[in-house]
Amino acid sequence: MTVLDSLAPCRPGLWTHDHVTVERVPAGPLTVRRLDDRLHVTHSLTPEQLSERLVAEVTSSIEDAAFGQDEFELTMVGLVRSTVPGALDSWVTYYRNSLGELLDGTADFAPIHDRAAELVRGTVLDLGSCFGFLPLRLAAAGIPVTATDILPGTMRLLDAVAPRLGLAVDTLVCDAANVPVPDDSADTVTAIHLLEHVDDEVGAAILGEALRIARERVVVAVPFEEEATACHGHVRTFDLSALEELGRSTGRPFVVFEHHGGWLVVE
Secondary structure (H helix, E strand, O other): OOOOOOOOOOOOOEEEEOOEEEEEOOOOOOEEEEEOOEEEEEEOOOHHHOOOOHHHHHHHHOOOOOOOHHHHHHHHHHHHHHHOOOHHHHHHHHHHHHHHHHHHOOOOOHHHHHHHHHHOOOOEEEOOOOOOHHHHHHHHOOOOEEEEEOOHHHHHHHHHHHHHOOOOOEEEEOEOOEOOOOOOOEEEEEEEOOHHHOOHHHHHHHHHHHHHHEEEEEEEEEOOOOOOOHHHOOOOOOOHHHHHHHHHHHOOOEEEEEOOOEEEEEO
């Protein structure tokens, strides 16, 4: 797959990258169809409907077992870019709507962000931030925060959007298992819905980095699933006993609890 630039120019209402095309049509539901070796997505979304809630709608629209994480991510980018003209304007709309729903509690992920915000102490370094909604949420509460992600494009996008939202978020492109910052350089390190994307060995390395960086606390959250959701890039599942084992492996005081998935807090 060629390198994705989420801010690259496109025709109004039509976005294409590699084999995925997303087209806005006058009316009709969100439809995902595979045509030979191409994927064609049609929708009639309005700017007001453009938010992180689309993740659930896209997931429910997928009937193709071969639909992978790359196609899912390209579909999401295409929905944003084909709904609002102008690259940065489209993303600002998406971010503003999503952040609003997270802050007012109407987003599915809102309870997870609420609990994360309650658990952090002092400055925060967030691992695997992806679009960066949690760092933005923390910044809106006045918390100094650094977002990190392995994909340079997501951090460039966050750098472009955050000032338009009036929020200050530092960004760092890095692998969560090898973060180029000194020991004890943040009060809290968060890894929210990250470990399900990596295998046991990489997950242990990520937790080790989090413990190295955090002065006070490491906060981990994972979904509880019967099967790993492949289109979201999940490769393993967790339950409370798995989190207990992970906590014991640190050799430090920890608590494990359930709240819209599982949580591990290591002191």
